[in-house]
Amino acid sequence: MTTYSEIESEYHRKSIIQEMDAIRLEEEAVKGRTLLDKSLALLGNLMISAGEKLRRRQHSMQEERSVKLVKVA
Numbered sequence: 001m002t003t004y005s006e007i008e009s010e011y012h013r014k015s016i017i018q019e020m021d022a023i024r025l026e027e028e029a030v031k032g033r034t035l036l037d038k039s040l041a042l043l044g045n046l047m048i049s050a051g052e053k054l055r056r057r058q059h060s061m062q063e064e065r066s067v068k069l070v071k072v073a
């Protein structure tokens with residue numbers, strides 16, 4: 001019988017493994033031998049940072065909406 005803590009620890013273990021894989025891939029891309037490899041790595045980092053900014057902006061907009069709904073009710 002699996003408990004909640006076992007499921008949660010397995011989830012954290014998988015997320016740590018995914019993060020380690022992402023770090024390895026990023027290091028490999030930065031060490032790229034050609035200009036194309038380095039350019040693609042920079043483009044990927046740019047896209048990730050832009051996506052994170054959009055996510056933060058969207059999250060703050062959703063919070064503002066929920067606060068307005070609470071005030072109206």
